[in-house]
Amino acid sequence: MARRDTPEINAGSMADIAFLLLIFFLVTTTMDVDTGISRKLPEKQPEDIVPPILKEKNVFEVNINRRNEILVEGDQYMKVDQLREATIKFIDNGGGTAEAMAKEDLVVCSWCEGDKDPASSDHPKKAIISLQSDRGTSYATYISVQNELVAAYSVLRNRYSNAKFGKNFDRLTTEQQKVIKTDIYPQIISEAEPTK
Amino acid sequence: MSKFQKKKKGTPGISTASLPDIVFMLLFFFMVTTVMRETTLKIQQPKLPQATEVKKLEKKSLVSYIYVGKSKDGTPGDKIQLNDRISNVGDVKSFIFGERAKHKEEDIPFLTTSIKADMEANVGTITDIKIELRDINALKLNYSTRKGSALDNIKN
Numbered sequence: 001m002a003r004r005d006t007p008e009i010n011a012g013s014m015a016d017i018a019f020l021l022l023i024f025f026l027v028t029t030t031m032d033v034d035t036g037i038s039r040k041l042p043e044k045q046p047e048d049i050v051p052p053i054l055k056e057k058n059v060f061e062v063n064i065n066r067r068n069e070i071l072v073e074g075d076q077y078m079k080v081d082q083l084r085e086a087t088i089k090f091i092d093n094g095g096g097t098a099e100a101m102a103k104e105d106l107v108v109c110s111w112c113e114g115d116k117d118p119a120s121s122d123h124p125k126k127a128i129i130s131l132q133s134d135r136g137t138s139y140a141t142y143i144s145v146q147n148e149l150v151a152a153y154s155v156l157r158n159r160y161s162n163a164k165f166g167k168n169f170d171r172l173t174t175e176q177q178k179v180i181k182t183d184i185y186p187q188i189i190s191e192a193e194p195t196k
Numbered sequence: 197m198s199k200f201q202k203k204k205k206g207t208p209g210i211s212t213a214s215l216p217d218i219v220f221m222l223l224f225f226f227m228v229t230t231v232m233r234e235t236t237l238k239i240q241q242p243k244l245p246q247a248t249e250v251k252k253l254e255k256k257s258l259v260s261y262i263y264v265g266k267s268k269d270g271t272p273g274d275k276i277q278l279n280d281r282i283s284n285v286g287d288v289k290s291f292i293f294g295e296r297a298k299h300k301e302e303d304i305p306f307l308t309t310s311i312k313a314d315m316e317a318n319v320g321t322i323t324d325i326k327i328e329l330r331d332i333n334a335l336k337l338n339y340s341t342r343k344g345s346a347l348d349n350i351k352n
Contacts (some may be wrong), residue, residue, distance in 0.1 A: 034252065036310060039325060041330045044331060068350070128215070139314065139322060140245045143247055148352060150249040151249050
């Protein structure tokens with residue numbers, strides 16, 4: 001009786017099977033990176049708190065109504081694409097005089113390139129952006145406006161860090177970023193309760 | 197002469213025997229990294245708005261998601277989804293407390309809430325959520341957006 005060897009299983013198609021599985025997982029894998037606009041909510045204030053007195057020229061008022069129209073400073077009707085420029089102009093105004101700033105423990109904004117208009121903001125640290133929307137405003141408009149306001153700050157921060165350090169803001173060290181965030185162009189966006 | 201002729205062989209083919217190994221290695225990599233979606237959406241997939249000033253969310257384990265969008269059956273108004281069910285604004289607090297209970301105490305200040313809201317949602321709904329979050333000191337917030345021009349939001 002001739003002894004017959006059991007034939008070996010052909011493993012040549014193993015690669016094909018593995019490829020098939022590989023392609024399945026390649027297709028189903030979603031490397032979705034979650035991105036978004038980060039904001040920090042204000043802490044809850046006690047009921048009886050007295051709001052600080054602000055000069056009106058230091059407040060940049062943005063209103064969005066339920067028809068998604070934007071009103072700036074109470075009298076200018078604006079489209080979203082004009083908002084960034086107007087915001088930059090306001091923050092970067094730096095209209096405070098030396099003696100007025102000394103009272104507030106600040107120095108005159110020497111890095112500001114704005115118009116130095118006395119009727120607009122004194123200093124980036126004093127400039128407050130107040131955003132009020134309506135309950136019926138669409139989320140898309142709201143996000144666009146938020147985005148433009150944040151963008152105005154990043155434009156200014158990038159400009160400053162490029163002039164001073166020769167690179168963009170997000171390439172600076174954490175220490176350098178902190179200085180810009182607190183002393184040069186702090187982001188002060190206040191959100192009022194929406195109108196009903 | 198014949199000695200030289202014997203040597204004429206041609207280049208040997210590259211062995212493909214290790215190909216399955218390489219493919220398997222890749223396969224295991226993708227199998228391990230694949231994350232199947234944890235929550236199934238009970239509302240319509242929210243159409244996220246676009247923005248340019250986006251930041252990446254780091255440490256996904258510290259993020260809790262709140263979905264806001266239209267209901268699947270077309271009833272009007274915004275629906276809020278927490279975990280696996282449609283809820284109302286009042287449930288946001290207990291949802292956040294539940295999320296906090298899952299984490300270590302030292303991580304709690306770093307917990308971020310990400311709002312994935314539809315472009316057509318109302319700001320009122322978002323504000324209601326924000327007030328709830330503020331009440332319980334969940335202050336880190338992220339409006340989930342896609343990367344793109346913010347001006348495109350309004351056109352369509």
